[in-house]
Amino acid sequence: MAFFDNKERTNIEELGEFGLIDHLTKNIKLNRKSSVKGVGDDAAVLDFRDKKTLISTDLLLEGIHFDLAYTPLKHLGYKAVQVNLSDIYAMNGTASQVTVSLGLSSKFPLEAVEELYEGIYLACEKYNIDIVGGDTSSSKQGLVISVTSIGYANEADIVYRNGAGEGDLICVSGDLGGAYVGLQLLEREKQIYLENPNVQPDLEGKDYIVERQLKPEARKDVIALLKEIEVKPTAMIDVSDGLASEILHICRQSNKGCVLYEDKIPLDPMTYETAREFNLDPTVCALSGGEDYELLFTVKQADYEKIKFKMDISIIGYITEPSAGCNLVTKSGNSHPIKAQGWNAFRPAS
Amino acid sequence: MAFFDNKERTNIEELGEFGLIDHLTKNIKLNRKSSVKGVGDDAAVLDFRDKKTLISTDLLLEGIHFDLAYTPLKHLGYKAVQVNLSDIYAMNGTASQVTVSLGLSSKFPLEAVEELYEGIYLACEKYNIDIVGGDTSSSKQGLVISVTSIGYANEADIVYRNGAGEGDLICVSGDLGGAYVGLQLLEREKQIYLENPNVQPDLEGKDYIVERQLKPEARKDVIALLKEIEVKPTAMIDVSDGLASEILHICRQSNKGCVLYEDKIPLDPMTYETAREFNLDPTVCALSGGEDYELLFTVKQADYEKIKFKMDISIIGYITEPSAGCNLVTKSGNSHPIKAQGWNAFRPAS
Numbered sequence: 001m002a003f004f005d006n007k008e009r010t011n012i013e014e015l016g017e018f019g020l021i022d023h024l025t026k027n028i029k030l031n032r033k034s035s036v037k038g039v040g041d042d043a044a045v046l047d048f049r050d051k052k053t054l055i056s057t058d059l060l061l062e063g064i065h066f067d068l069a070y071t072p073l074k075h076l077g078y079k080a081v082q083v084n085l086s087d088i089y090a091m092n093g094t095a096s097q098v099t100v101s102l103g104l105s106s107k108f109p110l111e112a113v114e115e116l117y118e119g120i121y122l123a124c125e126k127y128n129i130d131i132v133g134g135d136t137s138s139s140k141q142g143l144v145i146s147v148t149s150i151g152y153a154n155e156a157d158i159v160y161r162n163g164a165g166e167g168d169l170i171c172v173s174g175d176l177g178g179a180y181v182g183l184q185l186l187e188r189e190k191q192i193y194l195e196n197p198n199v200q201p202d203l204e205g206k207d208y209i210v211e212r213q214l215k216p217e218a219r220k221d222v223i224a225l226l227k228e229i230e231v232k233p234t235a236m237i238d239v240s241d242g243l244a245s246e247i248l249h250i251c252r253q254s255n256k257g258c259v260l261y262e263d264k265i266p267l268d269p270m271t272y273e274t275a276r277e278f279n280l281d282p283t284v285c286a287l288s289g290g291e292d293y294e295l296l297f298t299v300k301q302a303d304y305e306k307i308k309f310k311m312d313i314s315i316i317g318y319i320t321e322p323s324a325g326c327n328l329v330t331k332s333g334n335s336h337p338i339k340a341q342g343w344n345a346f347r348p349a350s
Numbered sequence: 351m352a353f354f355d356n357k358e359r360t361n362i363e364e365l366g367e368f369g370l371i372d373h374l375t376k377n378i379k380l381n382r383k384s385s386v387k388g389v390g391d392d393a394a395v396l397d398f399r400d401k402k403t404l405i406s407t408d409l410l411l412e413g414i415h416f417d418l419a420y421t422p423l424k425h426l427g428y429k430a431v432q433v434n435l436s437d438i439y440a441m442n443g444t445a446s447q448v449t450v451s452l453g454l455s456s457k458f459p460l461e462a463v464e465e466l467y468e469g470i471y472l473a474c475e476k477y478n479i480d481i482v483g484g485d486t487s488s489s490k491q492g493l494v495i496s497v498t499s500i501g502y503a504n505e506a507d508i509v510y511r512n513g514a515g516e517g518d519l520i521c522v523s524g525d526l527g528g529a530y531v532g533l534q535l536l537e538r539e540k541q542i543y544l545e546n547p548n549v550q551p552d553l554e555g556k557d558y559i560v561e562r563q564l565k566p567e568a569r570k571d572v573i574a575l576l577k578e579i580e581v582k583p584t585a586m587i588d589v590s591d592g593l594a595s596e597i598l599h600i601c602r603q604s605n606k607g608c609v610l611y612e613d614k615i616p617l618d619p620m621t622y623e624t625a626r627e628f629n630l631d632p633t634v635c636a637l638s639g640g641e642d643y644e645l646l647f648t649v650k651q652a653d654y655e656k657i658k659f660k661m662d663i664s665i666i667g668y669i670t671e672p673s674a675g676c677n678l679v680t681k682s683g684n685s686h687p688i689k690a691q692g693w694n695a696f697r698p699a700s
Binding site for chain 1: 368386387390391392393394395396397398399400402403404405406407408409411412413414415436437438440441443447449451452453482483484485487488489490491492494496498499500501503505508510511512586587588603
């Protein structure tokens with residue numbers, strides 16, 4: 001679990017800021033027509049013609065958002081890009097560019113930065129994203145990653161959080177809670193390792209949920225599917241803070257209420273089993289766990305036929321008038337108000 | 351010099367992430383036509399119609415880019431925005447929006463964040479900039495500020511670094527070296543304070559250079575002037591790392607050489623005197639000091655008449671063929687190659 005031992009080390013100071021930037025960016029190719037000018041001037045120049053420009057930004061800080069004890073740098077770079085792209089897809093847009101800024105502590109040799117960048121490049125290549133800018137600096141305080149994602153959409157295609165209408169169906173892609181349960185597993189193995197460094201981490205058979213935590217995928221494919229079946233959601237958000245927090249955002253901004261059905265919330269069997277091992281309620285993991293980066297959206301009832309048999313989409317409830325509030329109907333048939341107890345960046349678990 | 355004593359403290363944890371974001375963003379108004387949707391959805395939506403979109407980003411880290419011992423938070427917020435807008439103006443563009451991400455250590459009470467935001471708002475108000483997004487988190491590692499600035503320009507108006515032609519005149523706005531000398535002064539007063547906290551800082555009569563360091567202004571006015579007198583620079587860059595580093599960027603990217611005249615480099619008398627007090631060469635402060643955020647640009651000789659008597663613009667040299675190299679002609683008439691010894695974020699002075 002020690003990423004900085006037994007490896008070749010090249011000191012970043014020797015390269016200097018411009019040397020490092022040159023080294024990291026020399027292989028960047030611009031593939032997007034909309035990328036007029038990328039790295040190397042005061043600002044990037046982009047051309048979205050008659051489309052609207054979409055911009056979103058996320059800050060990832062060591063010790064708050066990630067723990068280098070169990071996060072491989074390549075995965076971290078990959079994830080840093082994915083979580084940002086996810087916001088552009090959540091607007092029903094096309095993600096096209098990112099800027100990547102890094103603050104690097106002196107413990108980072110060049111080889112570590114290259115690993116981080118490998119993950120960044122991989123994510124960009126896979127999703128056809130151009131890297132068009134950024135900033136690089138030393139940090140006295142651990143690793144800092146700031147990514148801004150840029151995309152575009154036709155005005156008529158953009159989906160906001162505030163468009164949910166009464167009777168609309170609430171849908172979610174993929175399954176939920178896995179990233180949170182994966183994190184619990186990694187935290188447990190870290191504790192065991194700290195107590196006895198000779199014990200090897202036991203993640204056998206847990207690949208899926210570990211990957212959900214370490215290497216999430218933004219749901220570009222879901223946006224493509226919705227386009228293909230000609231469904232435009234009435235509201236959409238990505239699930240970064242947990243299902244409860246996100247559905248409350250949609251309901252508050254749409255001035256509506258909702259009913260969710262516990263037995264409709266999609267859970268992977270491994271998420272379910274592992275949550276049980278940790279004495280966690282799997283439904284609570286889905287509601288409050290966060291970091292699944294699935295898409296939560298509402299569609300008109302008229303679109304039910306188009307969406308009902310789509311493999312990777314679950315219908316989990318419906319939108320109501322606001323006075324009914326936001327409620328979860330449990331498996332036993334009781335109804336409880338939904339509360340946001342999502343991940344709070346000001347109260348880190350560790 | 352202690353900013354966190356004797357003040358009311360409200361713990362940020364009590365508000366939580368969404369509470370803090372709501373608190374800080376509730377008064378944001380969007381003034382720009384191009385701001386379709388700002389804070390509050392997954393991404394901002396911007397409309398630049400037939401213009402090109404410009405994007406630039408900077409990361410500011412405590413202990414590397416600023417020292418809270420002598421940087422008032424309001425000034426810091428102001429500066430964080432200005433240094434980003436400067437990059438958009440350096441493309442000859444109009445800056446229109448920013449996103450602001452903050453990582454806040456637990457020593458920061460809400461009142462401190464509000465002071466920081468006051469400076470951010472002030473800069474945005476003064477330059478007609480909409481805040482359209484961001485990210486807020488706690489930080490285990492001191493204050494982290496990441497700003498992305500967004501702007502637009504007609505394709506034909508954009509000025510890159512690579513357009514300088516042989517014989518073009520090299521111009522710079524304002525005066526240089528002041529921000530660096532101001533920093534020396536603040537560092538000296540900090541040391542005196544640390545040795546004897548009863549000694550009051552002696553910055554009397556040094557307002558100008560202290561302000562150059564703590565509260566720089568992006569040269570939006572210079573861009574407006576150039577438009578008014580119908581001069582389009584052939585190349586342009588903002589002076590963030592010192593005159594030497596910036597002119598070398600222009601020459602390398604334009605594949606040209608240059609001659610700069612030491613006696614033409616604009617220095618404020620206070621910069622000159624204070625540099626002397628510190629036994630520093632004032633010219634070296636201008637060449638290698640950085641953080642002046644003036645605009646360095648080249649214009650065709652045909653534009654000489656339009657530009658020669660402009661109050662705030664100095665002509666400091668000319669562009670040559672590349673084989674001649676980049677040289678400084680000193681006051682004594684000698685010629686020396688220009689070397690970049692600008693500020694290196696991987697070798698902080700302190």
